[in-house]
Every structure is written in C-alpha cells, then in structure tokens.
Amino acid sequence: MENISQILERSEELFAGKRLLLVNPPADDLVSSIDADWQVWTWDWSVQRSLATQLDEERLCFSHLCPRFEGLDAAILVVPKALERAEYALAQIVPLLTPGCPIYLVGEKKGGISRAEKLLQPYGNGARKIDSARHCQLWTMQVADGAEPFELGSWQREVHIELADQSIDLVSLPGVFSHGRLDEGSQLLLEELAPLPPGKVLDFGCGAGVLTTALARRNPGSRFEMVDVDALALYCARQTLERNGVEAEIYPSDGLSDVHGRLAAVVSNPPFHTGIKHDTSIAERFFEQMTRNLLPGGEMRIVANGFLRYPALIEAHIGPCNVLRENNRFKVYSAVAPG
Ligand SMILES: C[S@@+](CC[C@H](N)C(=O)[O-])C[C@H]1O[C@@H](n2cnc3c(N)ncnc32)[C@H](O)[C@@H]1O
Known part of the structure; x- marks a missing residue:
C-alpha cells in the first residue's frame, strides 16, 4: 500500500x-x-x-x-x-x-x-x-460556516493564441499542463507545417487540446482522437474544440490502455520525462507500443526536451528518426513505421 x-x-x-x-x-x-x-x-x-x-x-x-x-x-x-x-x-x-x-x-x-x-x-x-x-x-x-458555492467558471482560464496560420482559443483549468499559456515545446511542434499521413491521428496526452485544434484544421483528411489520463484536461480539450469549431473524439486513457485500432499518425508533447535525465523507461514503453499501433507508413511526431536521449530509442522501436525542428531547448522528432 x-x-x-x-x-x-x-x-x-x-x-x-x-x-x-x-x-x-x-x-x-x-x-x-x-x-x-x-x-x-x-x-x-x-x-x-x-x-x-x-x-x-x-x-x-x-x-x-x-x-x-x-x-x-x-x-x-x-x-x-x-x-x-x-x-x-x-x-x-x-x-x-x-x-x-x-x-x-x-x-x-x-x-x-x-x-x-x-x-x-x-x-x-x-x-x-x-x-x-x-x-x-x-x-x-x-470547517467553518460560510463556504461559497463552487463556480467552475471562476477557475477556468481562456487564452487566445496566434499561430502563423491560425488563431486558437484555449480553455484550461488548474493543474492542466501549461495552464493559461502555450508551452514552448508544443509551439515548436506546431511550427512544423508538413502534412500528416491521412487517416486516424492520435493526440496522445492532449492536455487542453492545442495540438489537435491546430493540426485538425491543417489536415482535413484525418480523423483525430485525443486521449489524456486527467479528467480536467479532457474537459478543457472538449471546451477548446467547441470554442474553435473543431471535431475530434476525446476519451480517457492511461498510456494506450483504451486506444484501439491502428494509427496513421500519433502526435504528442509526451508526458514521460520525470526530470531524471536517464529515466527513459516510460518513453521506451511508449515507443514500443507505437510499433504495434502505427500502420505501415504511419508517422510518430513528437516534441521533447533536447537533452532526452530519445532518437536512439525511437530508431530501435520505430525507424529512422528525423529532427524536423529544434531550438535551444526542444526538438521535434519524426519517425515513420516501415512498410
Ligand atoms: C506535456 S503535456 C502536453 C499537453 C498538450 N498536448 C500540449 O501540448 O499542451 C502531457 C499530457 O499528458 C498527460 N498524461 C500524463 N500521463 C499520462 C498517461 N499515463 N496517459 C495519458 N496521458 C497522460 C498529462 O495529463 C498532460 O496533459
């Protein structure tokens, strides 16, 4: 226990x-x-x-x-x-x-x-x-008398984000990743404009939903599914989609526990670095699962802290790992499943 x-x-x-x-x-x-x-x-x-x-x-x-x-x-x-x-x-x-x-x-x-x-x-x-x-x-x-009734609206934060090709209204709640702003890593991922392979795209660890909102508009031939382990993130993602007129399926999953079917692409600013430089075990499990879930020719596109040693792991499990974008902190990696 x-x-x-x-x-x-x-x-x-x-x-x-x-x-x-x-x-x-x-x-x-x-x-x-x-x-x-x-x-x-x-x-x-x-x-x-x-x-x-x-x-x-x-x-x-x-x-x-x-x-x-x-x-x-x-x-x-x-x-x-x-x-x-x-x-x-x-x-x-x-x-x-x-x-x-x-x-x-x-x-x-x-x-x-x-x-x-x-x-x-x-x-x-x-x-x-x-x-x-x-x-x-x-x-x-x-507890004393007089606690105010709870008002969800007063905890909800809304931010307006301008990307090169579109603007997004993002809804977030306390403790949801990068509450009230756009994360620098996610921003770098969204600077990459290359289209994704058409078909089912998984937004893994969707948070407040910024990646799907932007990418679904850029890839109208794809169907997006968004998963997160956190109920507040899922609620915010739903609100964000609604505000921006974007459609996608949203459901809870712990890792890929509830994800079914093969994927044309997965996009993510993944959650699995613990801050410990050499702890890549969760990342490794994820890349391993991706091997089984990506269709032949399917793409995994993720952003991660540059110091994390992901390329070797990605190459071991999926295929050649390309760096699509980088700055002094983050790298956007892409790997395509063989087939
Ligand atoms: C770095 S954040 C990225 C959020 C969002 N995609 C963005 O770019 O702003 C990672 C997300 O993964 C979620 N997460 C953490 N562990 C998870 C797990 N085991 N399964 C699914 N999602 C998880 C977190 O709740 C968080 O929303």
Whole structure:
C-alpha cells in the first residue's frame, strides 16, 4: 500500500464506519482495508481503472467536478502536487461538508502537504497536524460556516493564441499542463507545417487540446482522437474544440490502455520525462507500443526536451528518426513505421 494510505490506516479509528468523501486517492486498496462508506472522486483515469475493481459504480467518480455527495461525515483530500489543483479541489469539497465536520489533508512531505495550513486557512481556524509518518503528514480542521458555492467558471482560464496560420482559443483549468499559456515545446511542434499521413491521428496526452485544434484544421483528411489520463484536461480539450469549431473524439486513457485500432499518425508533447535525465523507461514503453499501433507508413511526431536521449530509442522501436525542428531547448522528432 502507498505511504499515503498507510498513514491514513494508522488513524483508522477516525474513519471506520463513517460516510467519507475521499479525493485523489492513490491506486491501491485503502478503500478495501478501512471499513467505511466511501465516496471517491478522482481525476486520474489510472486510479479510476484500479478502484473500479473495488467499489460500486455509484461510489466512484472520474470527473473534473466533484459530485454533490450528501450526508458526509468528513472528507479526505490527498493533496496533489500542483497547489492550484489542491485549491480547486478544496473549493468543491468544503461546501459539501456541514459546518463543524472535519476535513483531512494528507500527502507526502515533498509534495503539497507542506502547504496544508495555508490551503485550509480560507475555510476555518485551528488546522493541526495529527500524524507524521512514512514521509507523509496528516492534517485536520473543522470547517467553518460560510463556504461559497463552487463556480467552475471562476477557475477556468481562456487564452487566445496566434499561430502563423491560425488563431486558437484555449480553455484550461488548474493543474492542466501549461495552464493559461502555450508551452514552448508544443509551439515548436506546431511550427512544423508538413502534412500528416491521412487517416486516424492520435493526440496522445492532449492536455487542453492545442495540438489537435491546430493540426485538425491543417489536415482535413484525418480523423483525430485525443486521449489524456486527467479528467480536467479532457474537459478543457472538449471546451477548446467547441470554442474553435473543431471535431475530434476525446476519451480517457492511461498510456494506450483504451486506444484501439491502428494509427496513421500519433502526435504528442509526451508526458514521460520525470526530470531524471536517464529515466527513459516510460518513453521506451511508449515507443514500443507505437510499433504495434502505427500502420505501415504511419508517422510518430513528437516534441521533447533536447537533452532526452530519445532518437536512439525511437530508431530501435520505430525507424529512422528525423529532427524536423529544434531550438535551444526542444526538438521535434519524426519517425515513420516501415512498410
Ligand atoms: C506535456 S503535456 C502536453 C499537453 C498538450 N498536448 C500540449 O501540448 O499542451 C502531457 C499530457 O499528458 C498527460 N498524461 C500524463 N500521463 C499520462 C498517461 N499515463 N496517459 C495519458 N496521458 C497522460 C498529462 O495529463 C498532460 O496533459
């Protein structure tokens, strides 16, 4: 079991038998190990897939919004790394609790839990740490009266982006990649105007949907599918398509878990570098999967930090790797499947 779940398990007496809202849990068996009336909200599709084997459908929700669960005795937020995402979640959770109900914040010390007191401050007084173990902390506070009802619109950011050939209105929410701006890597990828092979194109890790919006307009003979593991990204991608009058299929997937059929192309600003220069294991798995999913003559076009050693991996799994564009930080790679 994850450290976060272990620290919660140590305080089992606070939770057993209660009707609890659990938000952003890890993909483990915490909900089976503590006997409570669990209601779970996750925005992570890998967690959804894992907990679906342990919880009935009506107790588990994968969404950008927290369902309006009623009669809660308490709520537990596993604090996400992005501070803004934690604030966004709390703004939805607290109004669901009756004044006086406890809210618990749990997380890794190197993650967002160090900000527990600050996060809880708008919702009451007397936040206190009740446990610290396994590199994690558990905080609690009783919520005060007067939490404002949640308004999605006030968390949504809209940006107008000008590319050489078109303009795009991008919608984003807290914690969605490059919230409120166009990432420099994605911009470089979009500077490449060479057409994609016609057919089904996968936008892997679509985020707020900027790549498909631009590329679908440039490649009218292609059908775009967009996947992301994050429910907030999927919601934003839908909004972005709507704002820009672009059509594509959007669905959740953890890696290629839910992607079916062979692809004429895949485009991505992929998520798989952890910041550790030599950790290429996730990237390697992705390139390996691409070998099976690309049609003969299908193209993989990605942008990545120039320091990552992707070309050798791409060549080992797909085929000769060309650099289409580069600047001092990023490179746009293209490889075509043999056939
Ligand atoms: C670098 S961002 C790129 C976002 C967008 N394509 C852009 O260019 O702005 C990578 C995206 O991959 C998503 N992601 C991370 N892990 C994933 C996984 N296992 N499966 C699918 N998507 C994932 C993230 O949520 C994020 O939206």
